[in-house]
Amino acid sequence: MTTDQHLTQLIDLSGATAFVTGGALGIGAAIARRLVEAGAAVTVGDIAVDVADRAAEFGAAGVRCDITEADDVATALHAASDDGRIDILVNNAGIFPTTGPMLDASDDFVARMLDVNVRAQFSVAREAARLMTNGGSIINLASIAALGGGAGISAYSASKAAVIALTRAFANELGPRGIRVNAIAPGIIETPGVAEQMEPLRASGLDIDARVAANPVGLAGQPDHVARAALFLASGLAEFVSGHVLVVDGGSSA
Numbered sequence: 001m002t003t004d005q006h007l008t009q010l011i012d013l014s015g016a017t018a019f020v021t022g023g024a025l026g027i028g029a030a031i032a033r034r035l036v037e038a039g040a041a042v043t044v045g046d047i048a049v050d051v052a053d054r055a056a057e058f059g060a061a062g063v064r065c066d067i068t069e070a071d072d073v074a075t076a077l078h079a080a081s082d083d084g085r086i087d088i089l090v091n092n093a094g095i096f097p098t099t100g101p102m103l104d105a106s107d108d109f110v111a112r113m114l115d116v117n118v119r120a121q122f123s124v125a126r127e128a129a130r131l132m133t134n135g136g137s138i139i140n141l142a143s144i145a146a147l148g149g150g151a152g153i154s155a156y157s158a159s160k161a162a163v164i165a166l167t168r169a170f171a172n173e174l175g176p177r178g179i180r181v182n183a184i185a186p187g188i189i190e191t192p193g194v195a196e197q198m199e200p201l202r203a204s205g206l207d208i209d210a211r212v213a214a215n216p217v218g219l220a221g222q223p224d225h226v227a228r229a230a231l232f233l234a235s236g237l238a239e240f241v242s243g244h245v246l247v248v249d250g251g252s253s254a
């Protein structure tokens with residue numbers, strides 16, 4: 001079975017507006033590309049200076065947006081909306097600097113992790129949900145780090161566990177407004193952000209190389225593996241799916 005052919009036949013997002021945070025690179029870019037392919041009008045918000053050029057490569061609009069800044073978020077959501085309406089939010093932007101030993105972690109480090117990965121993701125979801133006047137789908141990027149607690153990544157694990165808690169709470173609150181809220185928990189995916197962290201992770205004592213190799217399906221996780229899951233959650237195929245955490249890790253946490 002060729003996944004591409006069947007997905008494009010099953011999923012038609014034409015007429016939908018989508019906003020993808022952190023979509024200049026990595027997982028966010030792959031998700032934005034899949035949403036464009038399915039016919040959605042996609043706007044990417046990212047701190048990358050070349051976000052407009054990168055987004056244009058896959059047919060999306062790109063807006064400079066730091067998700068921790070309320071004004072940036074308002075401007076980007078306005079640009080992404082169709083007459084004030086948003087249908088799909090992919091709350092993807094996140095940071096994952098290696099925490100290192102918890103005994104050495106500073107309060108500032110922990111506060112910054114929670115500010116970007118939790119507080120800002122909450123704010124973006126709230127502002128987007130206000131614009132989901134015709135129902136919608138919110139997809140939050142969590143991580144399998146939320147399901148365990150690896151040495152060296154304590155602050156990140158906690159931030160992503162909070163994302164899962166928010167996902168479930170939002171699903172309960174927003175369901176009556178026709179808004180589904182789900183999370184994706186990827187395993188290790190080959191992205192620019194992960195490439196930067198391999199050395200710090202090794203130095204922190206996490207056996208990251210063993211973790212990369214250890215998945216039963218024997219594949220290296222790619223951004224498009226996550227994008228295919230996001231496309232499903234964004235679409236009507238998932239109309240009865242809300243408050244769910246979809247693990248996309250080749251079975252590594254099984």
Ligand SMILES: NC(=O)c1ccc[n+]([C@@H]2O[C@H](COP(=O)([O-])OP(=O)(O)OC[C@H]3O[C@@H](n4cnc5c(N)ncnc54)[C@H](O)[C@@H]3O)[C@@H](O)[C@H]2O)c1
Nearest residue numbers: 022025026027046047066067093094143188189191192193
């Ligand atoms: N790659 C993995 O192995 C993996 C695994 C589990 C979860 N995740 C999660 O998936 C998401 C994407 O990860 P990735 O590996 O593609 O990351 P990445 O670092 O490769 O790309 C992240 C993108 O987000 C942007 N960004 C960072 N901070 C931002 C901010 N404050 N405002 C707007 N944009 C911002 C960056 O410019 C970049 O384009 C993150 O939430 C991450 O925690 C990744």
